Amino acid sequence: MTDVPLTQPRSTNPFSGLMSGTVGPVTVVVLAIIAIWYIAAVALNTPFQKDIYERAGQSDVAVSQMVTDTLFQERPVLPAPHQVIVEIWETTVEKKITSKRSLVYHTGITLSSTLMGFLIGTTLGILLAIGIVHSRVLDKSLMPWIISSQTIPILAIAPMIIVVLNAVGISGLLPKAMISTYLSFFPVTVGMVKGLRSPEVMHMDLMHTYSATRLQAFWKLRLPYAVPYLFTSMKIGMAASLVGAIVGELPTGAVAGLGARLLAGSYYGQTVQIWSALLMAAFLAGSLVALIGVLEKLTLKRMGMAQ
Amino acid sequence: MNALASAKDTEMVETTTSASPNRVIDIENLSLTFETNDGPVHALSDIDLKIEEGDFVSFIGPSGCGKTTLLRVIADLEKPTAGHISVNGVSPEEARLNRAYGYVFQAAALYPWRTIAKNVALPLEIMGLSAAEQRDRIARNMELVNLTGFEKKYPWQLSGGMQQRASIARALAVEPDLLLMDEPFGALDEIVRDHLNEQLLQLWAKTNKTVVFVTHSIPEAVFLSTKIVVLCPRPGRIYDVIESDLPRDRSLDIRETPEFLKIAHRVREGLKAGHSYED
Ligand SMILES: Nc1ncnc2c1ncn2[C@@H]1O[C@H](COP(=O)(O)OP(=O)(O)OP(=O)(O)O)[C@@H](O)[C@H]1O
Ligand SMILES: [Mg+2]
Numbered sequence: 001m002t003d004v005p006l007t008q009p010r011s012t013n014p015f016s017g018l019m020s021g022t023v024g025p026v027t028v029v030v031l032a033i034i035a036i037w038y039i040a041a042v043a044l045n046t047p048f049q050k051d052i053y054e055r056a057g058q059s060d061v062a063v064s065q066m067v068t069d070t071l072f073q074e075r076p077v078l079p080a081p082h083q084v085i086v087e088i089w090e091t092t093v094e095k096k097i098t099s100k101r102s103l104v105y106h107t108g109i110t111l112s113s114t115l116m117g118f119l120i121g122t123t124l125g126i127l128l129a130i131g132i133v134h135s136r137v138l139d140k141s142l143m144p145w146i147i148s149s150q151t152i153p154i155l156a157i158a159p160m161i162i163v164v165l166n167a168v169g170i171s172g173l174l175p176k177a178m179i180s181t182y183l184s185f186f187p188v189t190v191g192m193v194k195g196l197r198s199p200e201v202m203h204m205d206l207m208h209t210y211s212a213t214r215l216q217a218f219w220k221l222r223l224p225y226a227v228p229y230l231f232t233s234m235k236i237g238m239a240a241s242l243v244g245a246i247v248g249e250l251p252t253g254a255v256a257g258l259g260a261r262l263l264a265g266s267y268y269g270q271t272v273q274i275w276s277a278l279l280m281a282a283f284l285a286g287s288l289v290a291l292i293g294v295l296e297k298l299t300l301k302r303m304g305m306a307q
Numbered sequence: 308m309n310a311l312a313s314a315k316d317t318e319m320v321e322t323t324t325s326a327s328p329n330r331v332i333d334i335e336n337l338s339l340t341f342e343t344n345d346g347p348v349h350a351l352s353d354i355d356l357k358i359e360e361g362d363f364v365s366f367i368g369p370s371g372c373g374k375t376t377l378l379r380v381i382a383d384l385e386k387p388t389a390g391h392i393s394v395n396g397v398s399p400e401e402a403r404l405n406r407a408y409g410y411v412f413q414a415a416a417l418y419p420w421r422t423i424a425k426n427v428a429l430p431l432e433i434m435g436l437s438a439a440e441q442r443d444r445i446a447r448n449m450e451l452v453n454l455t456g457f458e459k460k461y462p463w464q465l466s467g468g469m470q471q472r473a474s475i476a477r478a479l480a481v482e483p484d485l486l487l488m489d490e491p492f493g494a495l496d497e498i499v500r501d502h503l504n505e506q507l508l509q510l511w512a513k514t515n516k517t518v519v520f521v522t523h524s525i526p527e528a529v530f531l532s533t534k535i536v537v538l539c540p541r542p543g544r545i546y547d548v549i550e551s552d553l554p555r556d557r558s559l560d561i562r563e564t565p566e567f568l569k570i571a572h573r574v575r576e577g578l579k580a581g582h583s584y585e586d
Binding site: 200202203205206207208209210211212216220221224227303304305 | 382383384403404406408409410412414416418419420421422429430432433434461481
């Protein structure tokens with residue numbers, strides 16, 4: 001009998017602990033991104049900083065001074081992470097939500113049209129998919145239109161939708177939501193068509209032997225089969241909805257919403273404001289998709305399809 | 308023997324009194340050709356077969372000889388390209404719409420998002436039975452296949468053999484007069500298989516169901532059947548039909564008797580002759 005050590009000796013590689021589990025690697029990646037961001041900020045802001053020095057007649061500035069200055073410009077080409085974070089802090093925590101300068105206010109505007117467009121788009125997508133799966137005529141006649149609808153650049157038709165709907169007296173949330181709908185129904189339609197058609201042949205045969213009606217086969221077989229597909233396409237649809245909401249805010253004269261912040265920021269060269277709005281949009285998209293992910297887990301667990 | 312023979316006689320009298328509907332399946336000159344990309348596949352050619360009420364018929368033959376296809380034609384899952392078939396005196400489609408049969412597939416084909424009990428309930432829900440009737444049938448048929456206690460489990464929590472038993476319970480729950488079973492016990496071990504064979508036989512004897520049963524196993528075919536249909540491939544056709552004279556009431560011990568072995572021998576010869584060993 002040989003003595004087997006009960007605990008494995010720790011590896012001498014100092015990084016092995018860091019790269020095990022999930023927290024370690026995620027931290028490493030985030031730190032790397034921030035580091036690259038800082039380096040890029042310094043590199044991109046240096047030319048302008050040199051201009052400033054030249055105009056001020058300062059000839060030899062220490063490198064460390066210059067690096068610091070590039071990270072604290074008022075209108076940098078690329079703002080440094082801490083500038084964006086300070087801006088977000090000031091416009092969320094330190095501003096009243098009702099204030100027009102509050103980022104939370106603008107995020108809320110964008111969120112509401114995103115959700116509205118997403119709900120309409122998902123419903124529309126599901127209904128289209130049901131029609132397409134059950135009718136050859138609909139399949140042949142609708143599918144080409146649905147696909148070609150997505151080849152038109154959204155930036156080209158968004159102003160038209162907004163202007164036309166404004167002309168007939170519809171303004172506010174709905175026109176923006178329509179653009180979100182336009183972008184989000186597509187992945188849901190395609191995903192649901194695939195899902196509703198995915199039951200195994202034997203499972204379909206079984207329904208046939210029971211002489212089940214199409215409605216019964218739909219409720220008891222096709223729909224449950226399509227649920228995982230629905231959630232996957234809802235994640236894509238949600239992200240597309242947010243893009244649609246932001247694009248929809250651009251032609252309205254930039255009154256409110258994250259899109260308005262982006263546009264206003266670019267009018268006045270407020271890059272820090274642009275980047276904080278971008279970061280907020282990314283955070284919003286991430287949270288919404290994660291929320292669908294949680295719903296998916298819960299649903300599949302209830303259905304017994306996940307361990 | 309005498310008692311059994313007389314029992315059989317009285318039954319014959321009974322069945323002949325009710326005119327001709329005791330012919331459950333009537334197949335004449337039936338052929339089925341699949342059009343595939345590599346040309347036509349003659350899955351069934353010139354099939355003639357009569358199955359009477361209360362028969363236990365086995366289809367046996369090498370892989371690809373059309374056993375499943377023939378069963379699917381009876382179930383209206385496949386349309387013949389030529390010939391005539393009637394089930395319960397009507398077309399297979401009409402018989403299917405009347406819910407005349409229960410079908411057990413070669414694989415369990417349980418719905419993964421339903422518990423075992425819910426899977427058994429599936430056809431009952433479609434038939435629109437009351438909740439109480441459903442509960443009753445689920446309990447009875449789960450017990451019959453020895454799955455009591457597994458009602459709330461999901462299919463992936465069960466072994467392959469248990470899943471197949473659940474699929475049998477599901478077919479039985481329909482309480483059809485005609486049972487179509489495609490290698491239902493193929494995936495089970497010998498002991499479980501023997502047990503289920505006995506139970507199936509008891510069920511059949513008790514209820515006077517008609518069973519059409521596909522198998523690869525000669526002992527299984529001989530033990531269960533009143534009629535054994537030997538098929539051979541390319542094109543799929545009937546090579547031999549063996550009417551078994553074994554008593555209807557049999558136990559597993561019968562497999563050692565000379566009568567049993569004689570029938571098994573004839574089945575084996577049929578299989579050998581129909582089987583081409585070209586490699
Ligand atoms: N849908 C189909 N399309 C084309 N060919 C088919 C189809 N179904 C079956 N076949 C062919 O028909 C023949 C008979 O198939 P079948 O499944 O009935 O055989 P089987 O006797 O049940 O075999 P096994 O014992 O392996 O289950 C095979 O040659 C098969 O390739
Ligand atoms: Mg088969």
